[in-house]
Amino acid sequence: MNSKSSSINTRIVLSEYMPKGVTSASYFSIDKSQQVPLSGSLADGQVLVKVFALSIDPHLRIYISAPEDMPSSDDPVLLYSPGKTFSSIGVGTVIASKSNKFHAGDRIRGSEFPWQEFAVMNDDAFEKLPSDESTSLQDYLGVLGMPSFTAYLGVVTIGQAKAGETLLVSAASGAVGQVVVQLAKARGLRVVGVAGSDDKTARVKSIGADAAINYKTCGDYVQAIKAAAPEGIDIYFDSVGGSFLDATLLNLNTGARVILCGSMTTFGADKSATDGIKNLDTLIVKEVTMKGLYYFPHVGTQAEADFIQETTDMVNQGKIDFKIDERVGLESAPQALVDLYEGKNLGKVIVRL
């Protein structure tokens, strides 16, 4: 940092709740009124962090709706409110510490990293990353982080994938989908990937998928899935919800597993304008299991340890191809979230500061 710009500590603030049916960068504002904190201002147990990169993820859209627009009538999770610095999963480096658990130079990752260049954080709000310089900090937002672990939980823990089965995955060129494809292929499954452009379906095939569907050009979804997987679907890894999910339900085999990992078509949507899922009754006779998958409760479990072991081995052996769609500069973060919702990304979206 140079001495002039370093005094300004730019941050991104949610300026107002985003209404249903809208995903726009205009609901964020850039605030340059704060100064970089001085290390002398730290309290015991606090560290000063230089934010290195932020993870841009679909679930963020859930939390920037007004509480009355949240998808559950139970108490909504109020992570974000207008006027506060926005946050997401992120990585950074400790540059000053008044914590006895962390030292200057430590690399860290946290689930609520502020969208700000420098941040004072409590030492219970993040974890220390290996100092091994063969892995980059970005890796911990990608192939060694949430997207990959989410894929692992879906394919292995919930999906119980078995060789010879057929797995269908939507958003297959995205952050999570690309790993789903490769973990399933490594286990001997037949894999069909779904994506929204020919570039993306080409990418999906290049990382091992046996077939790919461009949902924007394939015509009738039910028939497109049937053509790509005439043997039927044993596992569906869903990140989109909506009518593609509904069509998949008509192509499931007995005992199939559906992993609900995201719902890009309904997160933040005005549901009165959506069609709804009409084929849930097909789950009954086929005894299908449908299960929601959310990353955060699994952090620190045995499944995470197993995942890190397997994925690190795959990375070291060059057996996994993880594409990062990197945006540069904190101020690009709001538009990066919009691009994710508009499908204008290829791979895992991160913002490097």
Added chain:
Amino acid sequence: MNSKSSSINTRIVLSEYMPKGVTSASYFSIDKSQQVPLSGSLADGQVLVKVFALSIDPHLRIYISAPEDMPSSDDPVLLYSPGKTFSSIGVGTVIASKSNKFHAGDRIRGSEFPWQEFAVMNDDAFEKLPSDESTSLQDYLGVLGMPSFTAYLGVVTIGQAKAGETLLVSAASGAVGQVVVQLAKARGLRVVGVAGSDDKTARVKSIGADAAINYKTCGDYVQAIKAAAPEGIDIYFDSVGGSFLDATLLNLNTGARVILCGSMTTFGADKSATDGIKNLDTLIVKEVTMKGLYYFPHVGTQAEADFIQETTDMVNQGKIDFKIDERVGLESAPQALVDLYEGKNLGKVIVRL
């Protein structure tokens, strides 16, 4: 049987496939052109059965649609076709046998019992029931049969019910629902039952439910469920699908289980006229499991043995109250199915011949 009527072997035939959106007795016909088979006409491995009672169940509606109207685009299950004798789960007595496994007087139960007074059946198409006369043949269609076992599978095997949790059950005064209520109460759960009349909700409370909802008079479903279960729902045993299911999804707790056991609102329906389920995305963050439950694959499993043990004990100790809605005479069977779909039953519907 008297000598005059015994020569005619009345049967019920599906005369044509039932169209979407219609459930009517007019698609069945009564055929009196056949004679009671003579015992001398049996081939090896066959028995002559006097049909005693037939089980009238919601899933029958799935199979009397034309193949193109079936809920799955996979090969539909073609149990029934126009012109054939209709069938369902049933019980009866062997009156003549050319099987070395069965003898005259044996009581039997089968999954495809013909809707006919007397039937020639192959000896691999049914199972022998205990000869203990303390249990009636009807019990094997009810408290010791499919409805009870289905309830057990939902509450115990899939639901993993734990004391202190809250269970919501729709069609709570019906064949399966009444057992769900009592099995859950026996395990220390709080139980909320849903039914379609004040008579039915009174019945639901009389067998132990802590609260009951009359879905025809309760107003907004989401609020009605919230009022009856402000602590949230841990297990939902669903036999109706549709908008009540959708409303329940907004009242689930983290880690909840939804058992899809039937879908009275969509079986045989014209789905283009239904609203669809819009709140599936709430399953994600709460990591809800939704699982289809179908009775037939569980017959003969350890779960069935466990069920028979537990339920027989409850019956012998007078701890379970199972209501049968008995219709008399084979010719009442088609209307009994219609009444079930119109909610005009109270308890398990059987037709006693």
